[in-house]
Amino acid sequence: MNWTEIDENAKKWTREAGERIRTSFSKELMIHTKSSPDDLVTNIDQETEQFFIERIRKTYPEHQILGEEGFGDELDKLDGTVWIIDPIDGTMNFVHQQRNFAISVAVYEYGVGKIGLIYDVVHDELYHAKVGEGAYLNDTKLPQLEEVAVEKAVIGLNATWITENKRIDPTILAPLVRKVRGTRSYGSAALEMAYVATGRIDAYITLRLSPWDFAAGLILVNELGGKVTTLHGEPLNMLGQNSVFVSKPGLHEVISKDYLYKLKK
Ligand code: 2AM
Ligand code: CA
Ligand code: CA
Ligand code: CA
Known part of the structure; x- marks a missing residue:
């Protein structure tokens, strides 16, 4: 090949x-x-x-x-x-x-x-x-991604996920929104993953993406030492829909442990 x-x-x-x-x-x-x-x-x-x-x-x-x-x-x-x-x-x-x-x-x-x-x-x-x-x-x-504290993080997140919706209890992410420095929503999953890769945002959280939305971004972010998983911390299924949590190293573990632990299995 x-x-x-x-x-x-x-x-x-x-x-x-x-x-x-x-x-x-x-x-x-x-x-x-x-x-x-x-x-x-x-x-x-x-x-x-x-x-x-x-x-x-x-x-x-x-x-x-x-x-x-x-x-x-x-x-x-x-x-x-x-x-x-x-x-x-x-x-x-x-x-x-x-x-x-x-x-x-x-x-x-x-x-x-x-x-x-x-x-x-x-x-x-x-x-x-x-x-x-x-x-x-x-x-x-692009340089390798470095760790950042939650208080100093800017995260990509759509307001849908902190209001009443079909996919996630809005009280799970609301405390994270209050803790971080800021939130952004660009409306393109691929660009939001590219923005994590370049450090313009520190993490990106969304509840339902298909493989074509994240396939390229996953390779970019992994190559730079970032983490891409479902909100449950599992590897993404490349043939189905997934929740998606993209983050700088370190921040991924902190957000998983302090906020996402409340998710139902
Ligand atoms: P798309 O524009 O290729 O459909 C919007 O928040 C992001 O979610 C976009 O990356 C969009 O990709 C993606 N998305 C995935 N499923 C969607 C759906 N059913 N409706 C709208 N956007 C969707
Ligand atoms: Ca898409
Ligand atoms: Ca499309
Ligand atoms: Ca579409």
């Missing part, structure tokens, strides 16, 4: 896909809803996924593809080489703001992350990691 070539192609196609998305800003967008009125998808999400699939199928016919919009393969296990793609992560931001969204592309081999790319299309910022070779923002190598 020529991982250098796969990495170069993945980066090239991601930047090309980003250029197409930037060009689309001047054209009319077709917006549909999926599971609920707030769950959006556009023709650009679909066309971008198809753009990747055409290139991967032509160059690597033996690889499999897991994509959010369903143009890839239906997988029940992660055998062989699998590309995990979210063509636009943060579609609501893409539609409402034309910013704060990203392309997320990861390549896994037998379930092990090899290459992770998160491309902030509007800022032309490519966060990338090849396992064992460090993580980068464009050409700049």
Whole structure:
């Protein structure tokens, strides 16, 4: 397996896909809803996924593809080489703001992350990691993550999870919100993981993500010494939905022990 070539192609196609998305800003967008009125998808999400699939199928016919919009393969296990793609992560931001969204592309081999790319299309910022070779923002190598105290931490958290909701007792995270220095919510799981990787936020907590939301971010954050687990501290299931807790080292243990212990098993 020529991982250098796969990495170069993945980066090239991601930047090309980003250029197409930037060009689309001047054209009319077709917006549909999926599971609920707030769950959006556009023709650009679909066309971008198809753009990747055409290139991967032509160059690597033996690889499999897991994509959010369903143009890839239906997988029940992660055998062989699998590309995990979210063509636009943060579609609501893409539609409402034309910013704060990203392309997320990861390549896994037998379930092990090899290459992770998160491309902030509007800022032309490519966060990338090849396992064992460090993580980068464009050409700049990112430093290893350092420990931080809870009182000094800024965490990515959506207000949904501290108000009445279906997935978590809101009294579990409310005391954490009071303790930390600040909370932020950017609306793109991939970007929030890239922000943990760059130290712009210290942790990110959310209750329901799919593999394409976190596949690339997991590789980036792990490469820098951060931790990515479910809220129960378990490894993420790469074929299903998960709660997700991304954090700098040290802080992960403290938040788990002092706040998340109240979660039901
Ligand atoms: P998406 O934009 O690719 O759908 C928004 O808080 C974050 O959660 C985004 O990364 C979004 O990804 C993700 N997400 C996962 N499932 C979602 C859903 N059913 N509705 C909206 N956002 C979802
Ligand atoms: Ca979506
Ligand atoms: Ca997503
Ligand atoms: Ca998406």
